[in-house]
Amino acid sequence: MVQRVINAFTTAWKGLSLTIRHLFVGNTKRVVAPVSATNYFKQLEHGTNTIQYPKQQLPVPEVGRYQLDVEMDDCIVCDLCAKVCPVNCIDIESIKATEAIGQTSDGTTKRLYAAKFDIDMAKCMYCGLCTIVCPTECITMTNQYDKTVFQLSDLVYQFSDMTPEDAAEKRALFDKQQAEKQAAKLAAMKQKEGGA
Amino acid sequence: MNYYITYFIAAIGLFSFSAFFALFGVYAERKISAFIQDRLGPTETGKYGTLQTLADILKMLQKELIIPAAADKWLFMLAPAVIFIAVYLGFAALPWAPGLIPSKTNIGLYYIFAIISIETLGILMAGWGSNNKYSILGAMRSAAQIISYEIPAGFAIISVVMIAQTLDLQAISAQQGILATEKIKFAGFWDVSQIGGLFSWNVFRAPHLLVAFVIYFIASLAESNRAPFDIPEAESELVAGFHTEFTGIRFALVFLAEYSMMFLVSMIAVILFLGAWNTPLPNIGGVKLAAWTTGVAWGILWVVLKTLALVAVQMWIRWTLPRLRVDQLMNLCWKVLTPLAFACMLISGVWRLWLM
Numbered sequence: 360m361v362q363r364v365i366n367a368f369t370t371a372w373k374g375l376s377l378t379i380r381h382l383f384v385g386n387t388k389r390v391v392a393p394v395s396a397t398n399y400f401k402q403l404e405h406g407t408n409t410i411q412y413p414k415q416q417l418p419v420p421e422v423g424r425y426q427l428d429v430e431m432d433d434c435i436v437c438d439l440c441a442k443v444c445p446v447n448c449i450d451i452e453s454i455k456a457t458e459a460i461g462q463t464s465d466g467t468t469k470r471l472y473a474a475k476f477d478i479d480m481a482k483c484m485y486c487g488l489c490t491i492v493c494p495t496e497c498i499t500m501t502n503q504y505d506k507t508v509f510q511l512s513d514l515v516y517q518f519s520d521m522t523p524e525d526a527a528e529k530r531a532l533f534d535k536q537q538a539e540k541q542a543a544k545l546a547a548m549k550q551k552e553g554g555a
Numbered sequence: 556m557n558y559y560i561t562y563f564i565a566a567i568g569l570f571s572f573s574a575f576f577a578l579f580g581v582y583a584e585r586k587i588s589a590f591i592q593d594r595l596g597p598t599e600t601g602k603y604g605t606l607q608t609l610a611d612i613l614k615m616l617q618k619e620l621i622i623p624a625a626a627d628k629w630l631f632m633l634a635p636a637v638i639f640i641a642v643y644l645g646f647a648a649l650p651w652a653p654g655l656i657p658s659k660t661n662i663g664l665y666y667i668f669a670i671i672s673i674e675t676l677g678i679l680m681a682g683w684g685s686n687n688k689y690s691i692l693g694a695m696r697s698a699a700q701i702i703s704y705e706i707p708a709g710f711a712i713i714s715v716v717m718i719a720q721t722l723d724l725q726a727i728s729a730q731q732g733i734l735a736t737e738k739i740k741f742a743g744f745w746d747v748s749q750i751g752g753l754f755s756w757n758v759f760r761a762p763h764l765l766v767a768f769v770i771y772f773i774a775s776l777a778e779s780n781r782a783p784f785d786i787p788e789a790e791s792e793l794v795a796g797f798h799t800e801f802t803g804i805r806f807a808l809v810f811l812a813e814y815s816m817m818f819l820v821s822m823i824a825v826i827l828f829l830g831a832w833n834t835p836l837p838n839i840g841g842v843k844l845a846a847w848t849t850g851v852a853w854g855i856l857w858v859v860l861k862t863l864a865l866v867a868v869q870m871w872i873r874w875t876l877p878r879l880r881v882d883q884l885m886n887l888c889w890k891v892l893t894p895l896a897f898a899c900m901l902i903s904g905v906w907r908l909w910l911m
Contacts, residue, residue: 371875375871375875375876382591383590408594409593409594
């Protein structure tokens, strides 16, 4: 009984001395170091551990899977990323161009306009498959991890730089070209039939 | 007529003191808990988050007062007031300095213990009135705990009263320093009536009172529902116990009562055991440290310093020791503290007869 009381006091004192030691080291702020730093886990043993987030930020690796980004000038609108996406968060609508409309930075010819290139980051599961299949490496993941929005719909990133009027015009141009081709074809067939 | 004005000033002063202390206490608690856990605590509102509790109070004042549809309306509404007023009235008989006491009554100690027991009633009212099983469980646990721990606390106090031979808190205070009219002996053999200071405090006048002090301190933690005796709230088991259903200013009153209670029980401990408003510095020959540091202003300073130190210990304990099970607490109370307190009381009687 006496032993137990003594035991209770000594163990309580052990705990109390442990906590009071921490009470007085709280004036040392945490050094902002990346997790790869050699003393990263050592420094967590003394001083405060919390960082004041918007003012202090922990460095993140340059190559990280945080946010999808599309370099629209390099996109050939092949739709591969949308097809490979396991959660269907990429939504692409393409318009065929009447002729080659330019080249990407790695020399691939662009033949399609992207009327719509939406990525719903609320659905994205950061698997990175789209970045692997992309033939021109235009879709990448950035190290920007802090993205907060007030509306869920703001998480749908729209990368297409075409206005609806532009898209309509290109569509009309393509339809017109198709119609001309069709007419030319019909005329050629008629001529063939007539000649026969 | 002037009589009544003084009463009102004293009452308002005590209320503003307890409100101010609650603000300070909540802030200190947050910071201490944060530093113990290697966190920062509040930092944004004011320098080092100093205005945080003020902002919290302003937020609480704006909140809607909700009464659950099935609640016992009157009990529910009155409970926070009963809880707070019981603690607040206890402040009336606390001596702050030589000659400075809101209500000089010769049964001050008895009165305080009678009046703060009413807090249990308020907690039971809150638990029953809420018509919520968690609240009633919390209230029952609180009542069981407070009633049990009042016994060792009471006997620890009786051992002091037997040494002091009075229930008048101002008289008990005066006995523990150079202002004493009777002969003060350190540990029963060394006359320190002219030396004063640390040596004439009750815990050193009769060393068994050191044990009584520890018993009283543990019991006072239970009385103010502080961890490791926070089973009435037990956020992991009962969410928040008896004050689950309270909102806004009613919840604030319950909180105010808890922090006032912390101060009150610590101040009683200081008055009974740690020399009340007497200085810890002794007279050494011609260097009259005790005589120099005794007075009304010094008295307030010493009593507040000692009390705040005890409050800090309460917070320190809260963030170190885990909550015990209710049966373990009852075990501690009835099988350890109560017999020990009885023994202290017995030794006090013998001490008074043979050594004083």
